[in-house]
Amino acid sequence: MAASIEARHTQTGWLLQPCLQLAPLDTERADAVLADISASALELDLPRVVGLLSADSGARRFLASIFGLSPFLRDLARRQPQMLDMLFEQTIAQRLAAIGSEIKTCWKGEGVSENELMQRLRLLKAQAHFLIALSDLAGEVETQITVQRLSLLAQQCVCAAVAFLLAELGQQGKLALLYPDDPGRDSGLIVLGMGKLGAHELNYSSDIDLILFFDHRAVTGDPMEATELFSRLARRLVRILQERTAQSYVFRTDLRLRPDPGSTPLAIPVQAALTYYEARGQNWERAAMIKARPIAGDMEAGAAFLEELRPYIWRKYMDYAAIADVHSIKRQIHAHKGFSQIAIRGHNVKLGRGGIREIEFFVQTQQLIAGGRFPELRGGATVPMLGQLAANGWITDEACQTLTRHYWFLRRVEHALQMVNDEQTHILPEDDEGLERIAHLLGFADRTAFSTLLRHALGEVESHYAALFETAPELSASTGNLVFTGEGDDPDTLQTLHSLGFQRPNDICRVIRIWHFGRYRATRSAEARERLTELTPALLEAFGKTRRADEALMRFDEFLSGLPAGVQLFSLLHSNSALLRLMVTIMGTAPRLAAVITRRPHIFDGLLDPALLSELPSRAYLEARLSAFLEGDRSYEEILDRLRIFVSEQKFLIGVRLLAGAIDGRRAGRAFSHLADLAIDAALVAVTAEFERRHGRIKGGRVMLLGMGKLGSQELTAGSDIDLILLYDHDLDANDSDGEKPLAPAHYYSRLTQRLIAAVSAPTAEGVLYELDLRLRPSGNKGPVATHIDAFRKYQRQDAWVWEQMALTRARPVAGDSMFSxxxxxxxxxxxxxxxxxDQVRCEAYDMRRLIEEEKPAQDFWDIKLAPGGLIDLEFIAQVAVLTGHSSARSTGQPGVTSTFDVLAGLAPDYADAAMREDLVQAYQFYASLTQIIRLCLTGPFDREDVPPGLVDLVLRVSDMPDFSHLEAELKDRQAQVRRCFERILHRHKE
Structure with a gap:
């Protein structure tokens, strides 16, 4: 049959000799396509083409099939039937050689413009593309010849464009070119072809991956401007090659395989590149450099550059570090082990299971391990390296033959997919007609025969590939690819991230690539990046469970960006699953805590204390640690800064205990209050000592600080301000202070108070210690900031409003002279x-509560403090009880009890019966638990529509509710119950 076809073709004089006879999907449609092309040939006076397309011959049937199956090739033939006519005089190989010669010189000539060059390259590339496809589909050449032809075509086009750009710079006097007819020679510009272009394995509609390096040997101006000069050249090169014009494009061009593409110029100085690869080069970049080769510009300089990189790419000894290095790449991809059948429809023949990428990766991992010792394993082409691996005994002959056979078959499938519409696709059609089209292009009788062979090939590739993972420990139970190499997003990885719970997988890929590029201090070392690569699957799986995974991981990224080093952290997180869960909980549920460790990454060190969750943050515990933290001779500023650091760290650790359930809301309130007491006391001591250095002392002078509000009642939250009143006393005959700059007593203590406010509240590099509020002092903002004890006594006994004395029920000494306190x-x-x-006290308290509701109404019932029946109602009930003598907690036997909980628990029976007292105490505990968690996690209000899902889980845990609807119902019931008690106790009843 083949002989008869060849004879008939020879009779026509047409020089293409197809070895395959393809079948169209629709004979009538195929004939109509040929008639259309024949009409174009007739218009252009190409009788040989008209005759070829009219005669009943194998050539006609072959062309009818491919033009019916490929709209792209059909349109090329319709626009340029001359390409068919030329094959009466030259074989495809001869014609491709002629086109190559034309490309090589198309940049030359007087007055050739950039647009003219673009047009010439597009026309010549289209002709070559058409002919390469004809030859491939005809089976005239093996697939390895097709990929070599495509790679050579791309290299020729890049060379012509680069020569044109360099020549133009030479004519402008910006480069001193030693060889104007060969501008790249000794120009210092290195253009590396990467990936399939570098390996001579380009696919039919492939992008081309380039990296541009340079030294400034030919630059005539300021060498410092060389980067911008060559980066502009790179931008123009990309435009020449890939900008779509009326003549289409030459090659889509990708420059993102260069070092750290997000932060480096398009062309990189050679020395900077070498420094990067030696210090920060990643595993996948080692693998990518296996295929790199100089394709344009200064070829000798390119070869020398790669020679300098050789120790980086090829490690001399196959030690454990090298094997772990390769495994850290392998673990980024989950190996499917054949437990389910591979679907053909929609399958990605490049990136999918059993695809081309798996064969390439199979080869490259072996090369990375052994190439340092065996130079013969350093080639870039996949199939020759399979043969060499088998020759060296690294793989079996059977594996070599199987993978070689399937590699070329999958490459043919890839080409057929792309020849249909000149699309850079690797995905098989989902529909029957689409699959039938691909089957026919490949010479199969139907899609069933094609699918059977393809499934067999994919399965065998997958089996060999999965063997790479048999000794690699599983780090995650997740399924799917996790590949973050290069700059582009792997489609299967995006799907895996989405299935893990991430809504913006492209953003997550971008962030993880930033980690692997070593842009953060924590990821600059190779060891840190290896540890992070090992950790990444478990990290993603854990963050995916937070139900707002993207935000949580972005917070972790912020934390990572400020971390001074990463090896220890990544190792700990990898080996300590509880610590990993805790980190994820913080990032996923507690934006306030996440913000703390993002600003101060060293605070995370506190989590490494093994006794953290077992040791309770009592006053004695915190006092001992503060004393150790401040010991030694320190300046005034150092003391204040260390106080800020200590408070920030301990707030964080108290919060962590609360998150982990090691302490409840009430205990957290006391711990936050103990911490504030100690810090304010230490600040007062430091401020007083510094103040006395200049102003001396007042005779008999004594100072104390009253904690008011939540500090006084020991109910502080993570976000509470501090309410204080500063009181002082001195001898009656005291005049000015005895220092270098004496001050009168009132002025002295006012200045001291202002100094304390500045020391505690002023922001520094270490942040703010506490926000202070002194408005509860006598006369509020109108009164002096420091109050003499006699003025305080007189005001409280004669002039104070009921609300001021209610506030006084929570007053508690927190710092200062103990006897005076x-x-x-x-x-x-x-x-x-x-x-x-x-009755008057109750009525005034009731009216005041009503005024608060009018002037500062609650946003909704989740405003637990202000909502009717919320915390303020409970506080008012307790404060009125103290003022009217109805709480045993403030009896003469127990002076100084300020806790709202304790006061409510001690309410007198004539004020609230046992059932009401129990309701109020339980409501307070319920509110305190919710408030502590919410204030710990959020910096703003609790927005039901925008609350982190992890926080929902936490509030359900602390409230012991099964779901959020039950929690909201319980909260509303508690508020209604408290409001009824409030009305019953405080509402004045008219006679």
């Missing part, structure tokens, strides 16, 4: 014990 508390107890008109 005791006297102040005796005075406060005396004030609180004064006889009062009970």
């Amino acid at each position: 005791m006297q102040v508390m005796v005075e406060i107890d005396g004030v609180l014990s004064q006889p009062r008109d009970e």
Whole structure:
């Protein structure tokens, strides 16, 4: 049959000798296509083509089939039937050689413009593309010849464009070119072909991957401007090659395989590149460099550059570090082990299971391990290296033959997919007609025969590929690819990330590539990047479970960006699953805590304490640690900065205990309050000592700080401000202070207070210690910031409003002179014990609560403090009870009790019966648990529509509710119950 076809072709004089006879999908449609092309040939006076397309011959049937199956080739033939006519005089090989010669010189000539060059390259590339496809589909040459022809075509086009650009720079005087007819020679510009172009394995509609390096030997101007000069050249090169014009494009061009493409210029100085690869080069970049070769510009300089990189690419000894290095690449891809059948429809023959990438990776991993010792394993082409691996005993002959056979078959499939519409696709059609089209292009009788062979090939490739993973430990139970090499996004990886719970997988890929490029201090070392690569699958799986995975991982990225080093952290997270879960919980549920460790990454060190969750943050515990933290002779500024560091770290660790369930909301409130007491006291001591250096002391002077509000009642949250009143006393005959700059007592203590406010609240490089609020002092903002004890006594006994005395029920000494503090508390107890008109107190408290509701209404029932029946109602009930003598907690036997919980628990029966008292205590505990968690995690209000899902889980845990609807119902019921109690206790009843 083949002989008769050849005879008939010879009779026509047409020089293409097809070895395959393809069948069209629709004979009538194929005939119509030929008639259309024949009409174009007739218009251009090409009688030989008209005759070829009219005669009943094998050539006609072959052309009818391919033009019916490939709209792209059909349109090329219709526009340029001359390409068919030329094959009456030259074989395809001869014609391709002639086109190559034309490309080589098309940049030359007087007045050749960039646009003219672009047009010439597009026309010549289209002709070559057409002829390469004809030869491939005809079976005239093996597939390895097709990929070599495509690679040579791309190299010729790049060479012509680069020569044109260099020559133009030479004519402009910006480069001193030694060889104007060969501008690249000794120009210092290195153009590396990467990937399939570098390996002479380009596919039919492939992008071409280039990297441009340079030294400034030919630059005539300032060498410092060389980067911009060659980067402009790179931009123009990309435009010449890939910009779509009326004549289509030459090659889509990708420059993203250069070192750290997100932060480097398009053309990189040679020395900078060498430094990068030696210090920060990644595993996948080693693999990519296996295929690199100089294709344009200064070829000798390119070869020398790769020679310098040889020790980086090829490690001399096959030691454990090298094997771990390769395994860290392998573990980025999950190997499917054949447990399910491979679907043909929609399968990606490049990246999918059993695809081309798996064969390439199979070869490259072996090369990376052994290429350092065996130079014969350093080639870039896949199939020759399979043969060499078999010759050296690294793989079996059977594996070599199987993978070689399937590699070329899959490459043919890849080409057929791309020849249909000149699309850079590797995905098989989903529909029957599409699969039938590909089967016919490959010479199969139908899609069933094609699918059977393809499934067999994919399965065998997968089996050999999976063997690479048999000794690699599993790090994650997730399924799917996790590939973050290069700059482009792997489609299967995007799908895997989406299935793990990420909504923006492209952004996640970009972030992880930043880690692997070593742009952060924590990931600059090769060891850190290896540890992070090992950790990444488990990290992604853990973050995926937070239900707002993207935000959580972005917070982790912010944390990582500020971390000074990463090896220890990555190792710990990898070996300690509890620590990993805790980190993920913080990032996924607690933006406030995440922001703390993002600003201060060293705080994370506190989590490494093995006793963290077992040791409770009592006052004694915190005091011992603060004392150790401040020990030694330190300046005033150092003390204040260390206080900020200590408070920030301990707030974080208290919060972690609360998140982990090691302490409850009430204990957290006390811990936050103990911490504030100690820090404010230490700040007062430091400020006083510094102040006395200049202004001396007041005779008999004594100072104390009253903690008010939540600090006074020991109910602080992670986000609470500090309410304080500074009281002082001195001898009656005291005049000015005895220092270098004496001050009168009132002025002295006002200045001291202002200094304290600045020391505590002013932002520094270490942040703010606490925000202070002194508005609860006598006369509020109108009164002096420091109050003499006599003025305080007189005001509270004669002038204070009921609401001010309610606030006084929570007053507690937190710093200062201990004897003076005791006297102040005796005075406060005396004030609180004064006889009062009970009805008037209740009425004023009730009116004040109503005024708050009018002027500052709750946003919704999740505003637990302000909502009707919320925390303020409970606090008012407790404060009125103290003022009217209805709480045993503030009886003469227990002075100084300020906790709202304790006061409510001690309510007198005539104020609230046992059932009401129990309801109020339980409501307070419920509110405190919710408030502590919410304030720990959020910096703003609790927005039900925008709350992190992880926080929802936490509030359900602390409230012991099964789901959010039950929690909301419980919260509303508690608020209604508290409001009923509030009305019953405080509402004044008209007679």
